[in-house]
Amino acid sequence: MCPTEPDSAEAAWQKLLRIRQSIDNIDAALVHLLAERFKFTQEVGELKAEFGLPASDPDREHRQIARLRELAVESNLDPEFAEKWFNFVVTEVIRHHIQAGAEGEEREAPL
Numbered sequence: 001m002c003p004t005e006p007d008s009a010e011a012a013w014q015k016l017l018r019i020r021q022s023i024d025n026i027d028a029a030l031v032h033l034l035a036e037r038f039k040f041t042q043e044v045g046e047l048k049a050e051f052g053l054p055a056s057d058p059d060r061e062h063r064q065i066a067r068l069r070e071l072a073v074e075s076n077l078d079p080e081f082a083e084k085w086f087n088f089v090v091t092e093v094i095r096h097h098i099q100a101g102a103e104g105e106e107r108e109a110p111l
């Protein structure tokens with residue numbers, strides 16, 4: 001048996017608990033990072049709404065996807081997954097931007 005392998009069910013359970021703690025820490029960090037990202041994209045949405053800029057910027061998104069795919073390959077992460085994750089997040093960001101734009105228009109042209 002490899003020396004780092006647990007040699008009993010109890011040791012395996014302890015190892016599982018230790019690994020799960022790290023998984024939970026990483027999940028917490030991801031939530032914090034996403035919250036920060038959405039704070040910044042909200043600022044972008046406010047700027048876009050104020051100056052009538054389009055909600056989405058497909059050219060920028062293509063550049064971001066190319067970069068993230070490269071980073072994923074370097075990090076041994078599936079680049080398809082990295083792109084799916086990015087698109088999932090950006091779809092939500094754009095939905096917020098469209099909403100902010102519509103609310104800005106309503107404020108400018110009340111009934």
Ligand SMILES: C=C(O[C@@H]1C=C(C(=O)O)C=C[C@H]1O)C(=O)O
Pocket residue numbers: 041044055056057058060061064089090093094097
């Ligand atoms: C945040 C922006 O708005 C949109 C959202 C993006 C993102 O979440 O990274 C990128 C491009 C835009 O489609 C932006 O234009 O920078």
